[in-house]
Amino acid sequence: MTLRPDLAAIADAVPAGARVLDIGCGDGALLAHLRDTKGVDARGIDVAATNVASAVARGLSVVQGDADADLADYPAGAFDMAILSDTLQAMQHPAAVLAELVRIGKRCVVSFPNFGHWRVRASLALGGRMPVTRSLPVSWHETANIHFCTVDDFRALAVDLGLHVESAVFLSGGRRRGAAFANLFAEQAVFVLSR
Amino acid sequence: MPASLLAPDDQRFGLDRRAMLPGPFALLSGQSLSVLEIGYETYGRLNADASNAILICHALTGDQHVASLNPRTGKPGWWPRLVGPGLPIDPERHFIIASNVLGGCSGSSGPGSIDPATGQRYAMHFPVITIRDMVRAQALLLDHLGVGVLQAVVGGSMGGMQALDWAVAFPDRVRSVVAIASAARHSAQNIAFHEVGRQAIMADPNWAGGDYPVDRPPAAGLAVARMAAHITYLSEEGLTAKFGRRLQNREALGFGFDAEFQVESYLRHQGLAFTERFDANSYLYITRALDYFDLAAPHGGQLALAFAGTRTRFAVISFTSDWLYPTAESRRVVRALNAAGAAVSFVELESPFGHDAFLLEAPEMNRVVDGFLRAGS
Numbered sequence: 258m259t260l261r262p263d264l265a266a267i268a269d270a271v272p273a274g275a276r277v278l279d280i281g282c283g284d285g286a287l288l289a290h291l292r293d294t295k296g297v298d299a300r301g302i303d304v305a306a307t308n309v310a311s312a313v314a315r316g317l318s319v320v321q322g323d324a325d326a327d328l329a330d331y332p333a334g335a336f337d338m339a340i341l342s343d344t345l346q347a348m349q350h351p352a353a354v355l356a357e358l359v360r361i362g363k364r365c366v367v368s369f370p371n372f373g374h375w376r377v378r379a380s381l382a383l384g385g386r387m388p389v390t391r392s393l394p395v396s397w398h399e400t401a402n403i404h405f406c407t408v409d410d411f412r413a414l415a416v417d418l419g420l421h422v423e424s425a426v427f428l429s430g431g432r433r434r435g436a437a438f439a440n441l442f443a444e445q446a447v448f449v450l451s452r
Numbered sequence: 453m454p455a456s457l458l459a460p461d462d463q464r465f466g467l468d469r470r471a472m473l474p475g476p477f478a479l480l481s482g483q484s485l486s487v488l489e490i491g492y493e494t495y496g497r498l499n500a501d502a503s504n505a506i507l508i509c510h511a512l513t514g515d516q517h518v519a520s521l522n523p524r525t526g527k528p529g530w531w532p533r534l535v536g537p538g539l540p541i542d543p544e545r546h547f548i549i550a551s552n553v554l555g556g557c558s559g560s561s562g563p564g565s566i567d568p569a570t571g572q573r574y575a576m577h578f579p580v581i582t583i584r585d586m587v588r589a590q591a592l593l594l595d596h597l598g599v600g601v602l603q604a605v606v607g608g609s610m611g612g613m614q615a616l617d618w619a620v621a622f623p624d625r626v627r628s629v630v631a632i633a634s635a636a637r638h639s640a641q642n643i644a645f646h647e648v649g650r651q652a653i654m655a656d657p658n659w660a661g662g663d664y665p666v667d668r669p670p671a672a673g674l675a676v677a678r679m680a681a682h683i684t685y686l687s688e689e690g691l692t693a694k695f696g697r698r699l700q701n702r703e704a705l706g707f708g709f710d711a712e713f714q715v716e717s718y719l720r721h722q723g724l725a726f727t728e729r730f731d732a733n734s735y736l737y738i739t740r741a742l743d744y745f746d747l748a749a750p751h752g753g754q755l756a757l758a759f760a761g762t763r764t765r766f767a768v769i770s771f772t773s774d775w776l777y778p779t780a781e782s783r784r785v786v787r788a789l790n791a792a793g794a795a796v797s798f799v800e801l802e803s804p805f806g807h808d809a810f811l812l813e814a815p816e817m818n819r820v821v822d823g824f825l826r827a828g829s
Contacts, residue, residue, distance in 0.1 A: 300795070306816070309799040313767065313820045316827025318795040320786055330787040 260290055262431040263368050266447040267342055270366045270424070271295060275337035278302070278361060280324045280354075281344035285312030292317070300336070302327065325349045328357035339365040343445075346370065346402040355418060359452045364423065368447040371427075373407030373440040391430075392444040408440040415450060423449040464597055467493045467520050470559055471596050477589070483579035486568050490593050491559015492516050492551035495535075496543035498599065505599045506541055506825075507590060508550040509607030509614035512681075512738055513730055515558035518550040519543075524558070525729050533813055534606075540822035541606065549597065553614075554589040555581045555737040561589075563662065563733035575733055576662035583610075583745045587617045591625065601625050604825055608632040608810035609777065610738075613745055616785065619764040620747060628765040628828045630821055633774050633810040635781035636755055636788070637746040642776070645684055646739040649677030653732045662733050674732040675723030682722045687773035687806035691715060748788075755788035762789075766796040767824040769817055771809040797824060 260268060264287045271277060273295040279288050282301030285308075292299045301319035303309050312319035320327075324341070325348055339362030341354070346369050348354045358365040370392040371377075380388035387397040395402075406414070408427070415422055427434050427443035434442060464471070469492050476484040493516050498505060508518050508531070515522065519529040519536050535541045541548060552560040555578070563578040570577075594602070605615040605626050612634025618626045638646075656673025658664050683691075695715040699705070702712060711717040751757035766789055770782035779800045789796040801816050803809035810817065 306799050306801055309797070310816050310820050310823075313797045313799065314823030316823060318765065318797050320790070320796060320798040321800055322783075322786075322798070327787075330790045332791055332793070335790075335793060 260287065262428055262433075263445050263447060264290070264342060266426045266428065266433070267340060267366050267368055268295075269426075270447070270449045271297060271338050271340075273297070276300075276335070277338045277340060278331070278336045279340040279342070280328070280358070281341065281347075282308070282312060282317075282319060284308050285315045285317045285319060287340070287342065288312065288317050288319075289315045324354050324357075328354065328361060331361045333360050334363055336362045337364065338362050341365065341367045343368055343370070346404050346406065348404060351404045351406075352414060352418065355414070355420070355450075359418075359420060359450060364449060364451045366447060366449045367411075368445060369406065369411065370402075371408050371440065371443045371446050372405040373409060374429075374444050375441050376444075378441075390444075408443060408446050411446065411448065415448070420450045420452065423451055425449070465494045468517075468523055468559075469493055471593055473592050473596060477592070479579050479585050480582045481580050485561055485579070487561070488554075488589060488592065489559070489561045489565065490551050490554075490589060491556075492549060492593060493518075493520065494550075494597070495519060495548040496546050498547040502598075502600065503603060504545060505547045505549065505594075505602050507594070507602050507605045507618075508535065508541070508548060509590075509605060509611035510550065510553065511607075511609035511611050512742065513678075513726070513735075514611070515556065516550045516552045517558075519548070531608075531811065533811075534818060534821065540818050540825060546603070547599070549594070549599070551590055551593055553586045553610075553738065555586070555734060555741060557731035557734040562731070563737055564666075564731045578733070578737060580744075581737060581741050583613050583617050583741055584621060586741065587614055587621050590614070590618075591622055594625075601627060603828065604628040604630060606630040606632075606821070607634070609634055609807065610742055612777075613742070616747060617745075619762055619766070620758050623762055623764060626764055628767070628824065630767045630769070630824065631782075631785065632769045632817065632821075633771055633777050633807055634768075634785075635777040636748065636758075636785045637781075638743050639781070643743045645680060646743055648680045650736050650739060652676035652680070653736060656732075659732060662736075664732070669727065670732045671724075671727040674727045674730065674735060675720075677723075677732075677735060678726040678730075679719045679723040682719060684776045685807045687775065687804060689773060689804045690806055693804065694718075755784065756791035759789055759792040759794055762792055762794050764794065765824070765828055766794055767820060768796065768798040769810075769820060770798075770800045771803040771805070771807070772800060773804050774807045774809060776807040 276298045279301040288299040291297045309321045339358045377388040426447040427439040428445040473488040475486045477488040478484045552558040555562045567574045605618040607615040612631035653673040656670035659670035700717040748755040770779040786798040
């Protein structure tokens with residue numbers, strides 16, 4: 258099975274045999290991949306009942322819940338790696354969720370669409386309209402994304418929260434690219450953080 | 453594994469069985485039963501490494517006839533949508549055990565049984581029992597059947613409570629638990645509704661302190677108990693859709709107290725039909741056992757401690773319109789299991805049918821249970 262490039266970048270950050278919590282795990286594709294290829298102890302949370310049913314049908318341990326509300330239930334350090342893929346921007350309280358992530362997980366990996374990408378900037382600056390792009394395909398009034406940030410915004414928040422950036426991967430058009438000018442040229446970013 | 457398990461003529465296996473297990477059987481109350489009788493049935497065969505046994509636990513007024521005709525009522529099994537060939541719990545793949553709970557009236561020791569000490573029915577001399585006592589009786593039945601470790605314990609409502617309690621009482625004997633439309637404790641509201649039912653039975657002059665003749669039971673009281681309980685199994689939305697304010701066999705209000713509304717007629721029928729198949733004293737004892745149920749109580753109210761160190765996998769399922777054991781109670785269980793580091797899955801499924809949803813057509817429930825059981829097999 259081939260994973261989406263951003264999920265593959267996340268999978269690369271997960272060590273074999275780790276205890277993993279995937280927050281916003283969807284139908285469990287990433288977790289099933291991690292379980293099958295890296296032998297991780299895979300757990301997940303997703304807000305949608307149909308997603309949870311699909312993930313459980315794959316044999317995964319997945320709980321229906323809301324990252325904004327339900328992460329407090331997990332004990333500190335319960336997981337080696339907490340994953341938040343393409344979900345941070347849909348959270349009511351992104352900073353609080355990040356803080357929970359590094360409390361629950363010894364490390365965490367966070368991916369998000371970069372709102373600083375030049376297409377986004379161009380759409381706003383030249384078109385005067387909210388961007389609808391490859392990585393942000395839904396119009397402003399229908400999207401679940403309520404808290405966009407740029408790569409630089411995210412780095413600043415990590416500093417504010419006292420988090421250590423262990424590594425970062427940037428993607429454009431499904432390909433990895435260097436960190437140089439990532440805030441302008443990366444469509445997606447994948448950060449590995451620890452306390 | 454004993455060779456007899458594979459013998460097709462072993463009388464321990466099959467439909468509508470009875471086991472008479474020698475006592476004394478000590479109860480949580482401190483009292484004991486000198487002999488323990490259990491009505492049960494089994495489906496399918498235990499496999500070579502004895503890894504496919506599934507225990508199904510029934511709800512308050514259920515019985516052991518989960519997937520076969522009830523020989524006393526002639527009605528089909530009560531969980532035909534989940535248990536049967538090609539279904540998530542499948543006699544082709546699983547060795548399925550279902551027993552009547554301790555205190556019940558379908559073949560297991562209960563207030564209707566004969567007390568060996570007196571030769572009379574126990575009636576209200578039967579000791580008060582608990583969910584844990586039911587579970588321990590089931591464990592003795594499994595010993596009798598030669599089943600050590602269960603692949604799963606599965607139950608809805610009170611059956612789900614037994615399933616959860618199995619993981620607490622016998623953590624090494626159960627690999628996975630499926631608890632549907634259930635809870636880890638009885639709430640004040642749950643207890644309140646049960647008390648209405650018990651008082652209705654006890655207020656019936658025929659109850660006579662529990663010493664009613666078999667042919668003259670407190671049917672009116674038991675029927676009212678069932679009517680009150682039945683409301684809690686449905687939802688307002690479901691009642692409105694099914695009955696609304698429609699009248700029964702009449703065009704206009706009658707200005708009297710007959711069952712003028714369809715919903716009245718329906719409830720009266722449900723109450724009456726129930727008295728044909730259930731014993732009033734059993735109803736008192738089993739509702740009491742439910743009211744006493746609180747898995748967190750022995751741990752200072754901290755439910756997570758009840759599951760500390762568990763290696764059992766859990767699947768918890770609730771339904772949106774269930775107000776008897778609402779989603780919040782399932783979430784409480786899930787929270788505790790997460791805190792205990794247990795492998796837990798949880799989903800709240802959409803249904804307009806209230807608590808009874810777990811007994812009805814629920815394709816998503818089947819998908820979850822099937823996936824969960826296959827992953828653990």
